[in-house]
Amino acid sequence: MIGIFDSGVGGMTVARAIEQVCPGLPIVYFGDIARTPYGTKSPETIIEYCRKNTDFLISQGARMIVVACNSAAATGAEALRQHHAVPILDVILPATIRAANVSRTGRIGVIGTRATIQSGIYERRLQEVRPESRVFGQPAPLLVPLVEENWLNRRETKMIIRKYLHPLRQKQIDTLVLGCTHYPLLKHLIGPRIGRRVALVDSSLELAGYLNRFLEERPQLREALEQARQPSRFFVSDLTDPVRKLAERIFGRTITLERVDV
C-alpha cells in the first residue's frame, strides 16, 4: 500500500489525484484532523507529528510514504528521510519541477501557509532546478479556514484572495505555485485574480504524475505496493460533519472515514 498523510482533509486532493493517475494502487490515508492545522505551528511540533503519522502508516502496511501536506513537507520530510527506511515523496518537489519547466521568465510566485513560506523550501528547490529563477513567496493563511468553511464562492473569499495575490501581481510573475493542498478547491477564484497569463501549478496533481513516473521506473516497488490486495483505507484522528462533507466533495463519492488515535 502507499501511505499518504496530511494535517487534515486537504491531502485528500492528493489521494484523489493518485487514484486517478495510478488506478489499482491501494492507498492508506491518514488525516490528522485532531491536530490540524499544521501551517501555523512550529517546526519542532510539525516534525514530531510527521514522525507519528509515518509510524502509523507503516504499521498499517504502507511501503512508501507521500507527505501530502506542504507545511509538513517543508519542515518534516527531511527528518523523515533520515529516520525511516521506506521511500518518502513529498508534494513540493514535483511542483517545483513543473514550475521551473513551465515558466518563461523565471519569475515564480508561491502561495502557502505561513510554515511553508517561512521555511523557504520552494525558493531553495526552485533555485536548485533553475538557478536564475526569482521566487516570490506569499503566506495566505486564511485560505485554509475559508475552504474548510466551504466559503468557495463568497465575496469575502474573493477579496482576501485578491489581497494575498496583489504583491505577486506587482512582481509580474508568470507562474504561480498553489503550495497548499487546500488551494486546488479555490483555483476558479485564484486563476482570474492572478491573471489569465499566469500558469497555475497544482501541487496535488503534479505529485500524482510524478509518482506515476517514479513507479514506472521502479517496477519492483510498484509490485510491493500493489501486493497488499486490500481496498484503500482512510483514517482520521478526528471526525466531524464538515470533514465528512469536504471528503465527499473532494472524492465525488462517499468515503468511509475511520477514526483512530495516533
Added chain:
Amino acid sequence: MIGIFDSGVGGMTVARAIEQVCPGLPIVYFGDIARTPYGTKSPETIIEYCRKNTDFLISQGARMIVVACNSAAATGAEALRQHHAVPILDVILPATIRAANVSRTGRIGVIGTRATIQSGIYERRLQEVRPESRVFGQPAPLLVPLVEENWLNRRETKMIIRKYLHPLRQKQIDTLVLGCTHYPLLKHLIGPRIGRRVALVDSSLELAGYLNRFLEERPQLREALEQARQPSRFFVSDLTDPVRKLAERIFGRTITLERVDV
C-alpha cells in the same frame, strides 16, 4: 495557584482579566497551541484534551481550574467535574448569568465556534436562569483565524462580522454574548455592527468578576490558591511568533511563555 487552560492564546484574555480583578492570585496557564483550534473538533477529542490539560495544571500546583475556552467548557467541563476533585469554573456560566440579568426583552444572541454553538450549552444554561428567554446561536468560525492573523481592522473582517451578525439582527436581540475568548479583541467591530442598543457580554470579563465573588465566599480556598507564593507561569504546547505577539498584545507587556509537551 489557579490553573487556567485554553485551546490557545484566546484564554489569555481571561488570565488578564483575572490578574486585574483578583491581583495577587498566582496563575498557572496552559495554552494548547499545538492542537489549536478546539472549536472545529469533535466532543470526544475535546474531552480528551481537557483531561490532559487539567492533569498537567494540577501537576503544576493548581488547586482550582478555570476552563477559559468556550468550546472546551461547552463539551468538556462536565466530564472534568466528574473526574477531578478540584473546583472547576468555566467561562460559560458567568456570561449566561450576566446576559440573563442585562437583557430587557429576553431575546439573547450568542456567537461562538461551531463546537460551542452546536453543543447548545448557552441555550440550556440561559433557560435555567431565565426560563422565558429566547436564545439565538450563531457559529462564527472564521473570527478565530482572523484574530490570530491580527486582521483586527480589515475591511474583510468587518464584512465577515456583518454577515455573521445579520441573522441575529433579524431576530431583534437586545443582548449578545461573545461566546469565544478571541472575540473581545473584535469588540470594537462587533458593537457598531450589531447596533448600539444591543448589550455585549464579554465572557472573559464576566468570568473574572464571578471568580472574585466565588473566592470572597470561600476564604479558605482563596488562601490555598494564594499559598503557592510563586510568580504566575504561562505554558504553551507550541510557540511561534504570532503567538508571542498576540500574548503581548493581550497583556500589554512581555510574557515569558514556556513550551511544554502535555
